[in-house]
Amino acid sequence: MLKIGIFGVGHLGKIHLSQLMTMKDVEVVGFYDPSNANAASVAAQYQIPRFTIAEELILAADAINIVAPTTQHFKLCEIALRNGRHIFVEKPMTNTMEEAKTLVKLVEEANVKFQVGHVERFNPAFLALKGYPLKPMFIEVHRLAEFNPRGTDVSVILDLMIHDIDIVLSIVQSTISRISASGVAVMSDTPDIANVRIEFHNGCVANLTSSRISLKKMRKMRLFQKDAYIGIDFLDKKTEIIKLKTPADEGLFTLDIETNAGKKTIAIDNPEVKQVNAIRMELELFRDSILQHKPVAVNVIDGLQALDVAHQILQKISKNQSSPAVS
Template identity: 95%
Template sequence: MLKIGIFGVGHLGKIHLSQLVTMKDVEVVGFYDPSNANAASVAELYQIPRFTIAEELIQLVDAIDIVAPTTLHFKLCEIALRNGKHIFVEKPMTNTMDEAKTLVKLVEEANVKFQVGHVERFNPAFLALKSYNLKPMFIEVHRLAEFNPRGTDVSVILDLMIHDIDIVLSIVQSTISRISASGVAVMSDTPDIANVRIEFHNGCVANLTSSRISLKKMRKMRLFQKDAYIGIDFLDKKTEIIKLKTPEDEGLFTLDIETNSGKKTIAIDNPEVKQSNAIRMELELFRDSILQNKPVAVNVIDGLQALDVAHQILQKIGKNQSTPTS
C-alpha cells in the first residue's frame, strides 16, 4: 500500500484527489492547503485529515502529489526529497531554471521516483499514435483557451504552451538550433498570447501558438512528414492520418489524386482512440513506478528540458518587447 499526501486541493488538486481515493494500493493520508475554503469542502467530502504544516504530512507518507501553485513547487519538492519521499509534481516542474537544476541534483541524490505532470502525453488522441513512426519535419500547434484568472500567476508559456513544448520535444529526436518568439500581455501581467517558432538541427520546424484570451477552445497539433499528414485533436480526442497508400493500407478509405508526377493514391486512417482518463493514467503509472520499481513516465530531465525551452521563449519575448522600434 502506497501512502500518499496531496499538496494543493484547488480545481486540479480536487481532480487528482478524486482519482487517488479510488485507486488500488493507494492510501491518501491527508492533504495540505492554506485555503480554508478549499480545505473545508475537501475535508467534508472525503473525510481526510487536513494538515497546516507541510513537513508534518510529508513525514507520514511514502510519496507526495504536488498540485499547488508553481511558486511553491520547489520548496515542497526540496523538503520531500530531503526526507527521501517519492514525488509527483504538476507542470511546470518549478518556477525558475535555477530551481529546476537544483531539483535534478536532489532527485539524483535522493534516488527516489520523481514524475512531472505533463498530462497531454496520456491524452487518448496522442496515445493512438504510439505504434506509428512519427518523424515530422513541420509541426503546427494551436492551444487556445478562454480567459480564466486561475493560472495567471504564470505566463501562457508556462501555463499552456509547455504542454506542447513537452510533446514536441518527445517527438522530435533532435536538438534545437533556434527559437523565435513574440507575445503580448493583455489581461494579466505576463504574456497571455504567444507565437513561437522552434527550429531543430535535423531540419524540423515547430510553430506553436497559445492563447488564454480566446473566445473558443482549441487544442490541435498537425504533423507533416514525408508522405504523411497527422492531425491530433487533444480536445475532442480525435486522430487522423492522411498518407500515400502502401500495401499495408488495405481496407482503409482511399482517394486518387492527380499530381505533376502522375496519379497518387491517398489512404485515410483514423486510428482507434481508446477513451481513458489521462490524469488517472499518469497517477497510476506513478504508483506503479514506486511499487514495481519501474522508470517513471515523465522524468525530471523531461521536466527540465521543457522548462528550459519555455524560459528561452520567455527571454525572447522579453527581449522583443524591450527593443525600441524606429
C-alpha cells in the same frame, strides 16, 4: 499500500484527489491547502485529515502529489527529497531554471521516483499514435483557451504552451538550433498570447501558438512528414492520418489524386482512440513506478528540458518587448 499526501486541493487538486481516493494500492493520508474554504469542503467530502504544517504531511507519506501553485513547487519538492519521499509534481516542474537544476541534483542524490505532470502525454488522441513512426519536418500547434484568472500566476508559456513544448520535444529526436518568439500581456502581467517558432538541427520546424484570451477552445497539433499528415485533436480526442497508400493499407478509405508526378493514391486512417482518463493514467503509472520499481513516465530531465525551452521563449519575448522601435 502506497501512502500519498496531496498538496493543493483547488480545481485541479480536487481532480487528482478524486482519482487517488479510488485507486488500488493507494491510501491518501491527508492533504495540505492554505485555503480554509478548500480544506473544509475536501475534509467533509473525503473524510481525510488536513495538515497545516507541510513537513508533517511529507513525513506521514511515502510519496507526495504536488498540485499547488508553481511558486510553491520547489520548496515542497526540496523538503520531500531531503526526506527521501517520492514525488509527483504538476507542470511546470518549478518556477525558475535555477530551481529546476537544483531539483535534478536532489533527485539524483535521493534516488527516488520523481514524475512531472505533463498530462497531454496521456491524452487518448496522442496515445492512439503509439507505434506509428513519427518523423515530422513541420509541426503546427494551436492551444487556445478562454480567459480564466486561475493560472495567471504564470505566463501562457508556462501555463499552456509547455504542454506542447513537452510533446514536440518527445517527438522530434533532435536538438534545437534556434527559437524566435513574440507575445503580448493583455489581461494579466505576463504574456497571455504568444507565437513561437522552434527550429531543430535535423531541419524540423515547430510553430506554436498559445492563447488564454480566446473566445473558443482549441487544442490541435498537426504533423507533416514525408508521405504523411497527422492531425491530433487533444480537445475532442480525435486522430487522423492521411498518407500515401502502401500495400499494408488495405481496408482503409482511399482516394486517387492527380499530381505533376502522375496519379497518387492516399489512404485515410482514423486510429482507434481509447477513452482513457489521462490524469488517472499518469497517477497510476506513478504508483506503479514506485511499487513495481519501474522508470517514471515523465522524468525530471523531461521536466527540465521543457522548462528550459519555455524560459528561452520568455527571454525572447522579453527581449523583443524591451528592444527600441526602429524609426
